[in-house]
Structure formats: C-alpha cells, structure tokens
Amino acid sequence: MSGLVVARVETALSLSFHIMFAVFGVGLPWLLLYAERRWLKTGDPAWQALTRKWARVMAVLFAIGAVSGTVLSFEFGLLWPTFMSTYGGAIGLLFTLEAFAFFTEAIFMGLYLYGWKRLSRRAHWLVLWPIAVSGTLSTLFVVMANAWMNHPVGLGVSHGKITADPWAVFSSSTSWTEVTHMFVAALMCTGGAVAAVYAIGMLRGRRDEYHRKGLNLGMAAILALAPIQLLIGDFAARDVATTQPAKLAAMEGHYYTSGHVPLTVGGFYDSQTHQLVGGVPIPDGLSLLLDFKPGAVVPGLDQTPANQQPMTAVVHLAFDTMVGLGTAILLIAAWGAWRWWRGRRRGIVPRIAHTRRWLWAAAFCGPAAMLAMLAGWEVTEGGRQPWIVYQHMLVADAATKSTGLGWALLATVLIYLGLAVALILILRRLASGAPPELAEAGPEIGPEIGPDVEPTPALEVTR
Amino acid sequence: MTAVNAMLVIIVLSLLAYALLAGADFGGGFWDLVAGWSGKKERDPEGQRGLIAASLGPVWEANHVWLIFVIVSVFSAFPTAFGTIATSLELPLGLALVGIVLRGAAYVYRAYGDGAALPDRWWGRIFAGASVLTPFMFGVSGAALATGSLGPHSMPTEPFRSAFALTAGVLAVAVTAFLAAVYLCHNAAQSPAIAHLVPVFRRKAMVAAVASGAAALAMLPSLYRDAPIVAARFTDRSIPFAAVSAAFGVASLLVLWRERYVVARITAALAVATVLGGWAAAQYPDLLVSGGAVDAYSAVQSAAAPQSVNAMLIAMCLGMAVVLPSFYLLLKIFSRPAVDEH
Numbered sequence: 001m002s003g004l005v006v007a008r009v010e011t012a013l014s015l016s017f018h019i020m021f022a023v024f025g026v027g028l029p030w031l032l033l034y035a036e037r038r039w040l041k042t043g044d045p046a047w048q049a050l051t052r053k054w055a056r057v058m059a060v061l062f063a064i065g066a067v068s069g070t071v072l073s074f075e076f077g078l079l080w081p082t083f084m085s086t087y088g089g090a091i092g093l094l095f096t097l098e099a100f101a102f103f104t105e106a107i108f109m110g111l112y113l114y115g116w117k118r119l120s121r122r123a124h125w126l127v128l129w130p131i132a133v134s135g136t137l138s139t140l141f142v143v144m145a146n147a148w149m150n151h152p153v154g155l156g157v158s159h160g161k162i163t164a165d166p167w168a169v170f171s172s173s174t175s176w177t178e179v180t181h182m183f184v185a186a187l188m189c190t191g192g193a194v195a196a197v198y199a200i201g202m203l204r205g206r207r208d209e210y211h212r213k214g215l216n217l218g219m220a221a222i223l224a225l226a227p228i229q230l231l232i233g234d235f236a237a238r239d240v241a242t243t244q245p246a247k248l249a250a251m252e253g254h255y256y257t258s259g260h261v262p263l264t265v266g267g268f269y270d271s272q273t274h275q276l277v278g279g280v281p282i283p284d285g286l287s288l289l290l291d292f293k294p295g296a297v298v299p300g301l302d303q304t305p306a307n308q309q310p311m312t313a314v315v316h317l318a319f320d321t322m323v324g325l326g327t328a329i330l331l332i333a334a335w336g337a338w339r340w341w342r343g344r345r346r347g348i349v350p351r352i353a354h355t356r357r358w359l360w361a362a363a364f365c366g367p368a369a370m371l372a373m374l375a376g377w378e379v380t381e382g383g384r385q386p387w388i389v390y391q392h393m394l395v396a397d398a399a400t401k402s403t404g405l406g407w408a409l410l411a412t413v414l415i416y417l418g419l420a421v422a423l424i425l426i427l428r429r430l431a432s433g434a435p436p437e438l439a440e441a442g443p444e445i446g447p448e449i450g451p452d453v454e455p456t457p458a459l460e461v462t463r
Numbered sequence: 464m465t466a467v468n469a470m471l472v473i474i475v476l477s478l479l480a481y482a483l484l485a486g487a488d489f490g491g492g493f494w495d496l497v498a499g500w501s502g503k504k505e506r507d508p509e510g511q512r513g514l515i516a517a518s519l520g521p522v523w524e525a526n527h528v529w530l531i532f533v534i535v536s537v538f539s540a541f542p543t544a545f546g547t548i549a550t551s552l553e554l555p556l557g558l559a560l561v562g563i564v565l566r567g568a569a570y571v572y573r574a575y576g577d578g579a580a581l582p583d584r585w586w587g588r589i590f591a592g593a594s595v596l597t598p599f600m601f602g603v604s605g606a607a608l609a610t611g612s613l614g615p616h617s618m619p620t621e622p623f624r625s626a627f628a629l630t631a632g633v634l635a636v637a638v639t640a641f642l643a644a645v646y647l648c649h650n651a652a653q654s655p656a657i658a659h660l661v662p663v664f665r666r667k668a669m670v671a672a673v674a675s676g677a678a679a680l681a682m683l684p685s686l687y688r689d690a691p692i693v694a695a696r697f698t699d700r701s702i703p704f705a706a707v708s709a710a711f712g713v714a715s716l717l718v719l720w721r722e723r724y725v726v727a728r729i730t731a732a733l734a735v736a737t738v739l740g741g742w743a744a745a746q747y748p749d750l751l752v753s754g755g756a757v758d759a760y761s762a763v764q765s766a767a768a769p770q771s772v773n774a775m776l777i778a779m780c781l782g783m784a785v786v787l788p789s790f791y792l793l794l795k796i797f798s799r800p801a802v803d804e805h
Contacts, residue, residue, distance in 0.1 A: 060571045066524055067567035073534045074560050077549025084538050085546030089767025092539020093774045099528065099535045100782030106524040107789045111796060114521035118796050130789070163768035166775075400550060404619050408557055415561065419568050422580035426572060429579035 004396055006405040007079040010412060012381075014075055016374060017416050018068040023373065024061040025105070026139050026183070027190025028054055029132035031217060036125050046209040049435050050217075054194075057430055059113045064423060066106065071412075079405075083388050083398035090155065090164030091145045098141035104134040139186060140179050144169055147178040150380065151243040152389050174243050177236040178380070184229045185376065188329070189369045191221025196366025197431050199359040210434035212354065215362055222365050223333035230330060233323075234289070240383075241290050244390060246304040247383035252286055253279075253316040257300040261286040266320055269313040274301070276316070310385040318378035325372035332361045466772045467762050470540040473779055474533055475743045481529035482739060483642065483732050486635075488523045490643025491515040492566060492594020493636065494667060495587060506663050512587065514657055515643075518650050519570065521797050525790065527567070537750070540772050544750040544765035551613035551751075555600040555622050562597030565589050595636055602635025603628045605742070609686075609693040611752040627682060627689035634678035638735055641675050644668035645715065645731040649724040661724075668719050668727070676712050679738065692752050697745040704741030708734050 032054050039047035073095075076084050108130040115124055147169065154168025169175055195218030198211045241248045248254075254261060255274035263286045267279020284294035291298075301309050336352060343351035352358065384390055388398045495515050499508030538545040549556065566589075573586035580586075607613055607622035622628055644667040651660040687694040711734035718727045746752070751760035766772060 056575050060575050063524065063567050063571040066527065067564045070527070070531060070563055071560055073531055074549070074556060077534075077538060077545050078553050078557065081546035081550045084549070085543040088538045088542025088545060089540075089771035092535070092542070092767060092771055093778055095535040096539055096775055096778045097782065099532050100778070100786055102531065103525065103528040103782075103786045104789055106528050107786070107793045110521035110525055110793055115796065158768070163770060166771050400553075402550065402553055402619070404553070408553075411557075411561065415564060419564070422568075422572055422576070425580040426576040429577055430575070 003401065003403060003405055004399045006409050007399045008395065010405065010409045011075060011079055013409075013412060013416065014068065014071050015377070015381075017420070018065065018072055019373070019377065020370065021061045021065040021068065022139075023186040023189040023370075024058065024193070025065045026135045026186040027221075028058045028061070029128050029135055030187060031190060031194065031221060032058070033125075033128045033132055034217060036128065040121055040125055045438055046213050046434070049210050049438055050214055053430065055113060057427065059109075060423070060426060060430075062105075062109055064419065066102075068416075069102070078408075079400050080388065080398045081400050083393060086162055086393065086398075087152075087164070087389055090152070090162070090166065091148055093166035094141045094145040094148070094169065098138055098145075101134040101137040101141060105131055105138065108134070136183060139183050143179045143182045144175045146380065147172065147175040149389050150174055150178070150247075150384055152392055155392070173239050177232065177239045181229070181232045181236050181376070182373075184225050184232060185369070185373045188222045188225050188229060189373050191218045191223075191225070192329075192365040192367075192369035194218030194366075195222060195362040196364075199362035201431070201433060202354060203356065203359050203363065206433050207354070208434050208438055210438045212350075215354065215359075216350075216352075219336065219362055219365070222329065222369060223336050226326070226330045226333040229326060233326070238290060241298075244384070245299045246301060246309060247315070247379075249299065249301045249304075250310045250312040250315040250383050251319040251379055252298075253312055254286065254298060255301045255312075257297065257302055259287060259295045259297045260284050261296075261298040263289060266324075267316075269316045271313055308386060310383050315379055315383045318375040318382060321375040322372045322379060325368045325375070329365055329368055329372075332365065335361070466769065466776055467540070467766045469776060470536065470766075470772055471747070471762055473776075474536045474540075475739070477529050477532045477536065478743075479736055479739050481526070481533060482638075482735060484522070484526040485529060486598065486639040486735070487642040487646050488519050488526055489566070489594045489598045490639035490641070490671075491519055491647070492591045493640045494643055494647070494664075496591035496595060505659075507660065510657060510660055511663065514647060514651055514660055516570075516574065518647060520574070522793065523567075523570065525793060527563075530563075536775070539775055540767055541750055541762065541765045542767050544760040544762075547613075547615050547753075547760060548608065548751050550615055551617045552604045552607060552622055554619040555604045555607070559597050559600035559604065562593040562595075562600065564593075566593035566597060569593065598635040598639045599632040602632035605635075606631030606682075606690075608751050609690040609742075609746060611690060611692055613751060614753055625685065625689040627685035630678060630682045630685060634675065634682060637671055637675040637678050638738070641668060641671035641715075642731055642735060644671050645719070645724070645727050648719070649728060652724055661722075665719055665722070668731075669716055672712060672716050672719070672731075675734075676709070679708075690752070692749075693745045696747075697741070700744045701741035704737045704744060708737035708741065711737065 032051060035047055035054065036051045038044065039051050108127050111119065112124065112127045112131060115127065119127065151172060151174035152164075153172045154165030156163045156165075195215055198215035198218065202211050202215065237248065237251070240251070252261075253264060253267065253269040253276045260283070262281035262283050264276045264279035264281045267276035269275075270277050286298055287294055287296040290296060301312060336358075339353075339358075340351045343349075343353070386394050386396065388395045492515075495512050498511040499506075537548070569586040569590035572580060573583050573590060576583070576586065603622055606628040607625070610625050610627060612621055612625070644664045647664040648661055648668060651657050651664055686697065711730045715727055715730040715734055718730055748761045748763065750762060750765060753760050767775075
C-alpha cells in the first residue's frame with residue numbers, strides 16, 4: 001500500500017471507530033434526561049434501574065469516545081501535516097470551541113457518574129443538562145469543521161499566507177444542514193440501539209416493565225425523528241447540489257448533464273459506461289426534487305474533469321444504503337403511528353402492543369440507524385474526493401510523506417480490534433436484564449399477546 | 464503583549480495544567496504498577512490500587528482534556544510548526560497515543576467490565592503499563608523539540624537518539640509518580656479505613672522526589688551537549704527557575720517529613736511548575752528548534768493569520784469563563800465527604 005492509501009485507511013478506520021461511540025455520548029444524555037426525570041417524578045423502580053444502567057453504559061462509551069477522539073486530534077498532524085499547516089488556522093477556532101465543549105462534558109460527566117452520593121437527586125439530574133448541551137455543541141463544532149472542508153468559506157490570501165475568516169463557517173448553509181443531519185442521526189442511532197437491546201431481551205422472554213419502558217423510549221426517539229431526518233436530508237441534498245455538484249452527481253450516479261433527470265432507486269454504477277445498472281428510475285424525479293421542475297437541468301459528472309471525480313460506484317451505493325435504511329425506519333415509524341392511532345381510538349393500553357413483529361422491527365432499527373449513519377459519512381467523505389478541502393487542496397497533497405505508516409496502521413487495527421471485542425463483551429454483560437427484583441415479567445396491561453396477533457379491544461380503559 | 468505571545472502563554476499554562484492534573488493520574492498508574500513489588504503484605508497493595516482507582520474516577524477524563532487543548536491550540540495558532548512537529552515526532556507521539564488509548568480503555572473496562580472481557584487484574588496491568596509509557600513519550604517529545612535535530616525529513620527514531628531526550632522521559636515518569644504520591648497522601652488521610660496507606664504513599668513520595676531531583680540533575684550535562692541553542696538560553700534565562708524548583712523540591716521533602724500533606728501538594732506543584740517554566744523560557748521563541756534555517760519554527764514565523772489568532776483568543780476567554788468555574792466545582796464536590804446514597 002502506498003503511504004497515501006495507508007493514511008486514508010487509517011483515518012477512515014479511526015473516524016468510524018470514534019463515531020460509533022461518539023453518537024452515544026451525544027444521544028444518551030438526552031435519553032437519560034427523560035428517564036431520570038421520570039424516576040424523580042414517579043419513583044418508579046424501572047426508571048431508576050434504567051437510569052442506573054444507562055449511566056454505566058454511558059461511562060464506558062464516553063471514555064472510549066474520548067480516547068478515540070484524542071487519536072483523531074493527533075492524526076490531523078501525524079497523517080495530514082500539509083493540510084494542517086495550510087488550513088489549521090481556518091478550522092482552529094472550531095476545534096478550540098469543540099475542546100471547550102468536550103471539556104465541559106467531561107467535567108459534568110465526572111460529576112454525574114461519581115456524584116450519586118455527593119449530589120442531591122435534583123442536582124444529579126440537573127448535571128445532565130450541561131452534559132447533553134455540550135455533547136450537542138461538540139457535534140456542532142466538529143461537524144462544522146467537516147462542512148468547511150466540503151464547502152470552504154471565508155478564504156483569502158494576504159502576504160503569501162492563507163487567511164480565513166474563522167467566523168464565516170457559522171453563516172454557511174452547508175454547516176447547518178450537515179450539523180442538524182448529524183445531530184438527529186446521533187439521536188436516532190442512540191434511540192435505535194436502546195430499542196434494539198430491549199427488543200432482543202424481550203424476544204428472549206424478558207417481558208418485564210424495565211424492558212418495556214426501555215424499548216418504548218428508544219423507539220419513540222428514533223421513530224419520532226425519522227420524518228424530521230427526511231426533511232433535513234432533503235435540505236442537505238439541495239445544499240450539496242449548489243455547493244458541491246460533483247458530489248450530488250456521484251450520489252445519484254448521474255453522469256451526462258441533461259434535463260428531465262430521473263431519480264434512480266438502487267442500481268450499481270458502471271464506471272465504464274457511466275450508467276446505472278439494475279436500478280428503478282423514477283422519471284424526472286431528480287429534476288423535480290432539486291428544482292421542482294420536471295425539465296430542470298442537473299449538472300452531471302461530465303462537468304468535472306475525470307481526475308477530479310469521486311469514486312461514483314462507492315458513493316452511489318453508500319447513498320442508496322443510507323436512504324434505503326432511512327426509508328425502512330420511516331416505514332416502521334408510519335406503521336407505529338398507525339398502530340398508536342388505532343390503539344388510541346379503540347382505547348387499548350398499551351397503545352402499541354409489543355407483538356413479536358414489533359419487537360423484530362425494533363431490533364432492526366438499531367443496526368439500521370448505525371449503518372445508515374456510517375454510509376452517510378461515506379457519502380460526505382467519499383463524495384468529496386479527491387479533495388481534502390473542496391477545490392483547494394488534494395488529499396494526495398495533504399498526506400504525510402512518512403514511510404513507516406504501515407506499522408502504525410497495523411497497530412491501530414490490532415488495538416482497536418481488541419478494544420472493540422472487549423467492549424462488546426462488556427456491553428453484553430451490562431445488558432444482562434433488569435435487576436432481579438424487577439425481572440419477573442409483570443402482566444402487560446391489556447390482553448395476553450400471542451405471536452403476531454394484534455390485541456382485541458376487549459379491555460376498555462375509562463379515561 | 465502580542466496576540467502570538469498571549470497564545471504561547473495559554474499553551475504553556477494548559478500544558479502545566481495537564482502536567483499537574485493528568486500527570487498525577489499517570490503517576491497513579493505507575494504506583495499501581497509497582498504496588499506489591501516489595502512483597503510486604505502490610506503495605507496492602509490492593510488497598511493502594513483501590514485508592515488510586517477511586518482518586519482517578521471522577522477527574523481523569525476532565526484532566527485529559529487539557530492535552531486536547533494543547534494540541535488544538537498549537538495546530539490552530541501555529542499550524543506550520545504543528546505540521547513539522549507532528550511529522551518529526553511521529554514515533555514518540557504515536558506511542559504516547561497508544562498509551563493514552565490503552566490507559567483510558569483499560570481503566571473503564573476494569574471499573575465497569577465486571578471481568579466480562581478480561582480479568583480485572585489484566586486490565587489493571589494494561590492500565591498501569593500504559594500510564595508509564597505515555598509520560599515517558601511526552602518527556603522524550605518535549606526534550607526532542609529543544610535538540611535542534613528535528614526537521615521535516617528527520618528519521619522517525621531521531622527523537623530517541625539523544626541522552627538528553629531519554630533522560631527527560633525518565634524525569635517525566637518520576638515527576639508524575641512524585642505528584643501522584645503527594646496527592647494520594649492527602650487522599651488516604653481523609654478516611655480512617657485507609658489511613659494505613661498514608662505512610663506508604665509518604666515514603667513513595669519522598670523516594671520519587673529524590674528520583675525526580677536526580678533525573679533533573681542528570682539532564683543538565685546532556686542539555687549542554689545535545690541542545691546547545693536552548694542550553695545557552697537556559698543559562699541566560701532559566702537559572703532562577705531551576706533554583707526555585709530545587710528549593711521547592713527540598714521544601715516538599717521537608718513538609719512530607721513533617722506530614723503536612725496539603726502544603727506538600729502546593730510545594731510539589733510549584734516544583735514541577737518551575738521546571739516546566741524554565742523549559743518554556745529557554746525554548747522561547749521557538750516551538751521547534753530546527754536543524755536548518757534559524758527560527759524557521761519560531762512562534763512569529765509559524766503563527767496563523769492574525770484574524771485566526773485573534774478569534775482563538777476570543778474563544779479562549781469565553782470558553783475559560785465556562786470551564787474554569789465548572790472545573791472548580793468538580794474538584795470541590797469531590798473533595799468533600801459523600802452524603803448518604805439516595
């Protein structure tokens with residue numbers, strides 16, 4: 001492998017590893033705010049048990065997120081020295097602000113995780129607010145730095161040095177579409193993972209109040225956000241079309257500039273013929289989506305010199321993966337909404353019964369959200385290639401010239417693999433079910449649920 | 464003061480905070496590693512490890528962020544120097560990173576893993592070993608910046624080739640161990656259940672103080688041989704720092720002997736702070752003393768555009784206004800006794 005390839009693989013590996021844990025640092029505090037609040041208000045032991053369990057999970061995931069984030073901050077310099085020495089000043093403000101946000105998160109995380117005996121109940125709950133807010137701000141600043149690489153704003157040159165207006169990125173539309181898309185994705189990944197864990201527990205017969213509450217909260221988070229994510233994604237795609245036309249063309253596998261461009265669902269991009277093979281075209285779909293006019297002209301990859309095009313086959317596949325999984329989650333949300341509405345009309349409690357089909361849907365949501373999020377990052381990063389700073393600096397020019405990187409990559413793979421395996425084993429141990437006193441399956445309010453049988457509205461609940 | 468110098472001051476202060484706070488966490492790992500080596504049961508090695516783990520728990524992540532802060536400040540304010548520093552120090556910094564990752568992961572895996580992946584004892588070993596590796600590599604890296612042998616094309620092993628840098632690595636480990644032992648004396652004295660550990664850590668603190676002093680003295684001749692430019696500035700500017708540091712080092716020994724552990728924390732911190740100050744004064748104005756063109760990586764030469772540096776300074780003021788009170792709150796809450804669990 002050449003040094004450039006090693007640097008890219010190393011960065012991709014470290015980023016994916018980091019982001020899979022970082023999303024929980026962003027999402028879990030928000031879920032905990034709800035769960036611990038319910039415990040404070042109701043004294044319900046199930047909420048207490050959930051709060052305690054999630055706090056432990058958050059402790060482990062936050063630590064792994066913190067150390068893998070440190071790896072990234074070093075790697076900027078170790079792997080991309082030319083990028084940093086040229087544009088460090090441009091994205092420095094964002095990373096400084098991110099450091100403060102992370103700092104605040106780490107401080108209050110220490111108070112939260114170790115403060116059970118030292119803080120009043122209410123203070124303990126209040127401590128979650130700075131954690132949740134600063135975790136969200138961390139996402140905002142880091143993703144904004146990435147948005148700046150996709151759409152560099154505020155650049156100038158004076159006395160032979162590159163200058164950048166460090167505040168310009170805050171008024172760039174790319175920043176806000178990317179940030180909100182990722183923040184909602186982080187919440188959805190967290191909700192999905194929580195729902196999946198409890199769904200699997202219930203499929204194995206642990207049908208207690210603890211599992212039911214955990215499942216419902218996770219599902220509520222991911223499903224309520226699914227339609228919002230669709231809207232934000234639409235805004236984001238529209239922004240990509242204006243600021244990074246080559247990326248949009250690669251996402252859609254669209255080569256020849258023309259009007260009446262179809263939207264092709266699925267299919268593989270053939271880089272020889274520049275055609276999509278095996279997809280389902282929706283006539284005029286892309287033109288309509290971007291410009292609301294069937295005849296709108298959409299610039300294709302032919303507008304970009306061949307050596308400046310991204311790897312369209314990969315980007316298109318990643319984009320379809322993200323959209324496909326997002327759509328599946330959206331369909332589950334629609335199904336859930338319909339069941340809820342029907343349950344409410346017929347006065348059934350619980351509104352959404354935990355049928356096996358529903359539990360399988362919940363178990364699907366966890367991995368689906370995570371995979372969609374990773375695929376989305378492949379679209380963002382792969383779609384920008386070969387640029388590290390879009391139309392300003394090539395990835396190849398930014399990389400280190402060091403020759404010893406193969407060893408670094410090997411070490412990273414081995415260490416991360418070991419840590420990931422250990423983490424999975426530890427999380428499995430943590431997911432050992434409710435505390436014993438809550439574990440006997442209390443009767444679900446409502447009729448007995450057989451496999452895949454919707455409850456009959458036999459039990460009317462007076463309101 | 465110019466904006467560039469203000470940034471330098473902020474970076475040195477952050478580095479100092481990292482050394483005094485996270486340094487002690489790494490030193491805790493060192494004592495975890497050597498606990499029980501004497502074979503004397505009455506020193507209660509498991510009790511020592513328990514106290515170390517409990518002292519780290521709430522604060523180690525916040526302490527660690529000071530490092531992120533240093534990195535981010537250097538790459539934002541001095542991007543060209545950062546590029547070369549990272550390239551030429553890739554081996555020691557890479558190994559320090561390995562230590563950081565393994566230390567943090569092993570700590571939480573031991574604390575929350577319940578033996579699910581590896582026995583707690585194994586994670587404890589990894590935690591302890593990584594805690595020694597990291598300060599050693601940072602010591603080597605810091606000293607290598609002064610030697611003048613680094614540049615964009617220097618060999619990856621170049622930072623390890625001077626006795627000066629290697630001694631600095633040893634000094635860093637000794638200093639972290641010293642700080643940790645001094646802090647732990649006070650922590651152990653807080654509870655009667657673990658009061659028997661006070662003399663254990665007192666002894667360790669005094670040994671580490673002597674070891675740190677010896678390592679610092681051993682560095683002096685190699686400083687003049689391996690880092691002539693910085694050595695000349697050291698003679699001009701840093702002798703007072705060195706003298707004050709030596710004085711506080713001796714004072715630390717005295718107050719430890721008299722069992723005044725809160726005062727010992729202050730004298731120990733000042734002894735370390737003045738070492739770092741002396742190095743910073745001798746290093747100024749170069750971030751990296753380059754072997755080629757003189758002051759190619761001086762602060763002014765490698766600084767980012769003024770508007771970037773100014774924006775950073777504004778962000779620093781706003782951020783510190785949030786972080787410092789929060790940090791104080793964290794330290795204050797964990798220094799008072801716990802109330803009944805709710």
